[in-house]
Amino acid sequence: MLRCEIIAVGTELLMGQTINTNARDIARELLSLGVGVYYQTVVGDNRERLEEVVRRAMDRVDLIILSGGLGPTNDDLTRETVAQLLGIPLEKNVEWEKRLFEFFSRFKRPFAENNLRQAMVPEGALMLPNDRGTAPGIILERGKHTFVLLPGPPREMLPMLRDQVIPLLKKKLETSGKLSVLQSRVLHVIGLGESTLVEMIQDMLERQDNPTIAPLAKGTEVHLRLTAHGHFPGEAESLLTRKAEEIKAILGDYVYGEDADTLELAVGRQLIAAEKSLALAESCSGGLLTHRLTNIPGSSEYLLSGLVTYSNKAKIGLLGIDPAIIADKGAVSAEVAAGMAAGVRRACGADLGLGITGIAGPGGGTPQKPVGLTYISLEAENFYLTRQYRFWGCREEIKDRASQAALYLLRLYLLGKLKPGQEE
Amino acid sequence: MLRCEIIAVGTELLMGQTINTNARDIARELLSLGVGVYYQTVVGDNRERLEEVVRRAMDRVDLIILSGGLGPTNDDLTRETVAQLLGIPLEKNVEWEKRLFEFFSRFKRPFAENNLRQAMVPEGALMLPNDRGTAPGIILERGKHTFVLLPGPPREMLPMLRDQVIPLLKKKLETSGKLSVLQSRVLHVIGLGESTLVEMIQDMLERQDNPTIAPLAKGTEVHLRLTAHGHFPGEAESLLTRKAEEIKAILGDYVYGEDADTLELAVGRQLIAAEKSLALAESCSGGLLTHRLTNIPGSSEYLLSGLVTYSNKAKIGLLGIDPAIIADKGAVSAEVAAGMAAGVRRACGADLGLGITGIAGPGGGTPQKPVGLTYISLEAENFYLTRQYRFWGCREEIKDRASQAALYLLRLYLLGKLKPGQEE
Numbered sequence: 001m002l003r004c005e006i007i008a009v010g011t012e013l014l015m016g017q018t019i020n021t022n023a024r025d026i027a028r029e030l031l032s033l034g035v036g037v038y039y040q041t042v043v044g045d046n047r048e049r050l051e052e053v054v055r056r057a058m059d060r061v062d063l064i065i066l067s068g069g070l071g072p073t074n075d076d077l078t079r080e081t082v083a084q085l086l087g088i089p090l091e092k093n094v095e096w097e098k099r100l101f102e103f104f105s106r107f108k109r110p111f112a113e114n115n116l117r118q119a120m121v122p123e124g125a126l127m128l129p130n131d132r133g134t135a136p137g138i139i140l141e142r143g144k145h146t147f148v149l150l151p152g153p154p155r156e157m158l159p160m161l162r163d164q165v166i167p168l169l170k171k172k173l174e175t176s177g178k179l180s181v182l183q184s185r186v187l188h189v190i191g192l193g194e195s196t197l198v199e200m201i202q203d204m205l206e207r208q209d210n211p212t213i214a215p216l217a218k219g220t221e222v223h224l225r226l227t228a229h230g231h232f233p234g235e236a237e238s239l240l241t242r243k244a245e246e247i248k249a250i251l252g253d254y255v256y257g258e259d260a261d262t263l264e265l266a267v268g269r270q271l272i273a274a275e276k277s278l279a280l281a282e283s284c285s286g287g288l289l290t291h292r293l294t295n296i297p298g299s300s301e302y303l304l305s306g307l308v309t310y311s312n313k314a315k316i317g318l319l320g321i322d323p324a325i326i327a328d329k330g331a332v333s334a335e336v337a338a339g340m341a342a343g344v345r346r347a348c349g350a351d352l353g354l355g356i357t358g359i360a361g362p363g364g365g366t367p368q369k370p371v372g373l374t375y376i377s378l379e380a381e382n383f384y385l386t387r388q389y390r391f392w393g394c395r396e397e398i399k400d401r402a403s404q405a406a407l408y409l410l411r412l413y414l415l416g417k418l419k420p421g422q423e424e
Numbered sequence: 425m426l427r428c429e430i431i432a433v434g435t436e437l438l439m440g441q442t443i444n445t446n447a448r449d450i451a452r453e454l455l456s457l458g459v460g461v462y463y464q465t466v467v468g469d470n471r472e473r474l475e476e477v478v479r480r481a482m483d484r485v486d487l488i489i490l491s492g493g494l495g496p497t498n499d500d501l502t503r504e505t506v507a508q509l510l511g512i513p514l515e516k517n518v519e520w521e522k523r524l525f526e527f528f529s530r531f532k533r534p535f536a537e538n539n540l541r542q543a544m545v546p547e548g549a550l551m552l553p554n555d556r557g558t559a560p561g562i563i564l565e566r567g568k569h570t571f572v573l574l575p576g577p578p579r580e581m582l583p584m585l586r587d588q589v590i591p592l593l594k595k596k597l598e599t600s601g602k603l604s605v606l607q608s609r610v611l612h613v614i615g616l617g618e619s620t621l622v623e624m625i626q627d628m629l630e631r632q633d634n635p636t637i638a639p640l641a642k643g644t645e646v647h648l649r650l651t652a653h654g655h656f657p658g659e660a661e662s663l664l665t666r667k668a669e670e671i672k673a674i675l676g677d678y679v680y681g682e683d684a685d686t687l688e689l690a691v692g693r694q695l696i697a698a699e700k701s702l703a704l705a706e707s708c709s710g711g712l713l714t715h716r717l718t719n720i721p722g723s724s725e726y727l728l729s730g731l732v733t734y735s736n737k738a739k740i741g742l743l744g745i746d747p748a749i750i751a752d753k754g755a756v757s758a759e760v761a762a763g764m765a766a767g768v769r770r771a772c773g774a775d776l777g778l779g780i781t782g783i784a785g786p787g788g789g790t791p792q793k794p795v796g797l798t799y800i801s802l803e804a805e806n807f808y809l810t811r812q813y814r815f816w817g818c819r820e821e822i823k824d825r826a827s828q829a830a831l832y833l834l835r836l837y838l839l840g841k842l843k844p845g846q847e848e
Contacts, residue, residue: 012640012649014461015608016451020444023466027440037438038473040466042447045638049462056480072619073639074629106814112619132817153641155821280732286718287711290732294710295820297786299734305742306732308704308714314729314772318742348738362721396719 002035002173003061007053009069009078010152011044021154022067029166033173034180034229035063045075051085062144063169068152070135072115078149079138083122086142090120093127096136103134128164132156139168146172180229183236185244187224188257190408194222200250211243220404221263253415263407264292270414271302271352276380278410279350280306281319281340283331284358284374289403304348309340319343330369332357334386337375341386345379352413353379356406358391360398372398376406378413383420385409425653426459426602427485431477433493433502434576435468445578446491453590457597458604458653459487469499475509486568487593492576494559496539502573503562507546510566514544517551520560527558552588556580563592570596604653607660609668611648612681614832618646625674635667644828645687677839687831688716694838695726695776700804702834703774704730705743705764707755708782708798713827728772733764743767754793756781758810761799765810769803776837777803780830782813784822796822800830802837807844809833 006026012018023040030037038061043053050069057064069078083090097119104111118135121127128137133156138149148165150157189197194217198205205213211228226243230236248255256266271278280290280303290306293299307318312331315321321339329335337355345353358374365371370390377386387409391401412418430450436442447464454461462485467477474493481488493502507514521543528535542559545551552561557580562573572589574581597604613621618641622629629637635652650667654660672679680690695702704714704727714730717723731742736755739745745763753759761779769777782798789795794814801810811833815825836842 011638013448014451014464015455015651016448016461017608017610017649019448020464024437024440024443027438031439037440038468039477040438040444042464044462052484053463060476071641073622075638109617110620112617112623114622115619132821286723287714287730287732288718290711291715291823294712294732294734294784295823297819299710303732304735305738306711306734307742308711308718308727308730308732310718310724310730311728311772317773318729318731318771347742348735349741360718395721399715399719 002063004030004035004037004063004065005039005041005057005061006037007057007064007066008040008042008152009045009050009066010042011046011075013042013068014044022150022152022157025154025158026065026067026150026161029161030065030169032182032184033166033170034182035169035173045069045077047077047081050077050081054082054085058145063146063148065148065150065165067150067157070118070137070149070151072112072117072134074114076117079117079120079122082140082147082149086122086140086147088122088124088140088142091123092116093119093121093136096121096127096129099129100134126168128160130156130160132159137164139165181232181236182227182229183240184225184227185240186259187226187244187247187251187255188261188263189222189224189251189254190220190256190263190411192222192251192254197222197224197251197254201247204246204250211239213243213247220401220408253417256411262292262295263404263411265296267407267410267414268293268296268299268302270411274414276351276414277302277304278352278354279304279344279348281344281353281355282306282308283310283315283340283356284360285356285399285402285406286310286360288399289354289356289406292403292407304350305344307344307347315340315343319347332359332369332373332375334375334377334388337377338379338384338386341377341379341384351380352410354406354410355379356402358389358398358402360395360402362395374398374402374405376402376409378409378418380413383413383418385413385418385420425604426487426597428454428459428461428487428489429463429465429481429485430461431481431488431490432464432466432576433469433474433490434466435470435499437466437492438468446574446576446581449578449582450489450491450574450585453585454489454593455606455608457590457594458606459593459597460606469493469501471501471505474501474505478506478509482569487570487572489572489574489589491574491581494542494561494573494575496536496542496558498538500541503541503544503546506564506571506573510546510564510571512546512548512564512566515547516540517543517545517560520545520551520553524558550592552584554580554584556583561588563589604655605660606651606653607664608649608651609664610683611650611668611671611675611679612685612687613646613648613675613678614644614680614687614828614835615678616646616675621646621648621675621678625671628670628674635663637667637671644825677835677841680835686716686720687828687835689720691831691834691838692717692720692723692726694835698838700775700838701726701728702776702778703728703768703772704830705768705777705779706730706732707734707739707764707780708784709780709823709826709830710734710784712823713778713780713830716827716831728774729768731768731771739764739767743771756783756793756797756799758799758801758812761801762803762808762810765801765803765808775804776834778830778834779803780826782815782822782826784819784826786819798822798826798829800826800833802833802842804837807837807842809837809842809844 340355764779785795
């Protein structure tokens, strides 16, 4: 088995200003190849100590993955330190230099000279292009050691790792006959608490072997991670598929998706299948629901509008809510939620109208209407429903739970599982 | 200065199943004492490799803080490995043994024999009681080295660290005259690239000593971390304040805030100071700008509404945009952005109206109007401005950059730094 050490470089990590998500993410990806991570190390932007750490890693592992320290400034030392330690000169990669010039001129950014450091690559190394930033990655083989140098920012590091490094390592392991396949699949469950879910699949959890099954509470969802191993990719894959089907036979519609699926994506698919359009009127969730739905490519197909009607004036003017109802029942009430759903549906000519009103806090709560009290209302042809909720947590958590509850309500409606009416 | 290494023990960390929050939290707490964290290491539940890692730490630092591996099962090895390495026998702590028996009988849990391992403490060590679990912490002095052994679960580790370990370390540093205070402050910069910023304060970066200055790119912002040490808290604090003022004198309004400030918070403060209300019409940013502004408690004071007018119908119906303009110029155009800003300002009776229209991708781009092309328009009394942008990245990054650019435009307007007109 290939032995690996992950080294994250950056003083901000050492000082605790940033959390080391890269080590976690790199370890997870390597697991899928059956590569054993034996050590993780964090070291600051200091040449001497970085060199010492890399030397030590060479004594104890074969595969050394470094992240961070590839940027343009003088405290970015990874490229130079590794090359110098191995006695390999850096050479300019003309292609990447051109890319850097193009990048800065296309986005009208001034070009500072020190950016050119990012076009320097150790002689004989493989350069990994970076679509999301200016620092390319580097793969370097030297004797029994493989070095992989990755940029520090996770949104640059992760795609480079997944799309370039992992396939290359996989090929290398395959040709050397060292590949054993470990694959994971995550089922996403909504509408069941973790303990209820665990009871429903108790037998399966007790008999688990290959795949293993691990439940994990994630906010208002529960994720079930299945992990299977096999001698070739198809074997692990088919074990996962079989187990996922078994679980879905028990949990039914509580499972809304797998792996990278999100609840907003699942609801988007339902809206497309049902050929329904949607309009939103948000108050306490403050645009978060609209933001989540518009994260899905193609959401303009079904999402006509999302109106954040924060002020009473906007509720009256844009949604046509009767000022007397706001005065009588308050802006946070079942009646106003229903008015928002009906108003936005009418104003936008949508099939479905959804309204959310509540108290996100930290201010604005009263004994009668505490922080977290929220009403969500859904209107469609020949249908309306208003549901009362009491969410807990800080302002951002309440916004998150409100948007999640609204998506779940849409999911249930589109599954044909809601009875109209007003629920308390 | 005391040099420290943080060692987290646990295979679940190595495999990427758990994220190493302990290292981050321990580093932060140590920073407040002026203890320098030079290395962080993660190693699995393996005696040989744990021993190697501890040996290595003894070569390079004075203070070694380990977390994890103090539990009752056979793969919890930290206590035994450290004691054996130092040649110190373990002895039973009768008090803690009693506590363990009590604990198990109180919660009616069966008492397994191996729980008694948790009452074993190296001879001469200080035992740290644990209110939230069954494993006590341990502090052990040996020659120039101090070992601190902490439980792995963060809800046990953190209170023990804060309430017991930090006060003890502080006292120790005080009596040895080694207490130095290390304090940090982060300046948030918007509107300058990292390399340009570095050139502007090049002299200061080259002469840096106390405080040190470290630039870090964070999306479209740059953060400058100043770290000062002093012999008492006021000293470090005043060094930071002086240096921050020097930097602000050079960078001026490019510095929008410090530490936990966000751009939306800074713009919110500007709106309150200027007594201006705001209404938003978003298209490609999909509600993200409204979501960010509504994350700030009290934002209902200045944010009247945020309308996500995704469909042309909504742009026409809610914002009163002339359908002929959409047909002629396209929904993504300077004219439509200006119409959105004007329309939402009028519809909501706001002082400022802001419109964003663009192509978030991944679909919908053309050679004339590529993915990322965005227009942002701002209208106020006797003022309007439309600016064209070309953002890069995936859908979520383009949404993020568009919301960031819009906040920056608002900032510049409220600083009185914008000239009206249409920019290409």
